[in-house]
Amino acid sequence: MIALRHITKRFRDGERQVEVLRDLELTVPRGTFTAVVGASGSGKSTLLYVAGALDADYDGEAVVAGKDLKALSARERAAFRNASVGFVFQSFNLLPALPAVENTMLPGLFVPPGSKAPSLGQLRGRALEALDRVGLADKAARLPGRLSGGERQRVAIARALLSRPAVLLADEPTGNLDAVSGEAVIQLFSAMVRDGVTVLVVTHEERVSAAAGQVLHLEEGRLR
Template structure:
């Protein structure tokens, strides 16, 4: 589903060069729940951003469903991301001036402006369904400032899943929450995975990572571990597989 081959990421300024990721090779299979761990600054979020097509590697190849994305234009990458990938951020990234319902609708609004056919009523219905899945159907008219941290994260999850993405990328989704709220958010992610979503989660919490199928460890930008925790994880020996060169992939026109 997501394949990274020989990924390297270098950040350069006029006076310094920083190697953020070094020779990363990972294959995420459809339906897996994978956690990524490592100390602060080891490249976890950089890796997630590359998987989410938010950033480009300096070297190496990224493929989604076997299709290389290297030659995609920005508009094509954005369309692919909107169709295939749901993003959950540690700091929520909600728009304070919009209601909970309007925040969740945003990905569908973007899709509609780029050729989607969903009506306004249909978009709102889908947003309400997503909020119901995360237990916030009674908060549709509230604003982010009226919510707790756990509720904000639920809204962020609803926004990520409203377009029924096959892939969910979560960057420290429980990092700003207490243990009770963290476990509730983890239960929601496990439920989404049980329903078929492929989930990749960056976390500092070993107890949360142990609830996933597979654990990838990074240290100083290098992959130092890949362990199967439950049946179904691909594991360190899994073959990254083939890439297909096709910049006009059918993924953009499902």
């Protein structure tokens, strides 16, 4: 579950303070799919950074996957992101020199202090399972440059699923995809929701919101 209460986020713009999120409220129940739709510059990415514990500098309360994010130290936040949150971005962010399976393994290489590192063989096995979940088991050895845009985004989703996160956050995940590939990505999110994952997608594309159980519009710093 994601619960944001009275979230206000300001950026300094020279002398001025700009309020991007204003007393924003959001509840995404566990195992449900919410889409937030808003114009460019409306604060969608800012909202995801708060929910994903990438930004800790806001007023209000954010409780995500059972953790009150404000109560965590920077190190605890990093461990929380690694264990509990999967991120998917518009631009895929794959490393071009690594095959799909190794891109998928990457987050598993960051082991929080005090936890035991999995062996590379174990990690590879988990990455292959994740690629299988997104329908790319047969392309595990391909370099990103030899995959279509839709396939690259599915690798990015497999990578986000590697730690079996409770929460998946996606920032314009279909922004670089044609309609058919975009639909495949949305279907994957729906399948993850059926597996109990809490999914929050921000987008300016209305078509994404058709698959979501809850659609909210971000306007003037608030959701309605």
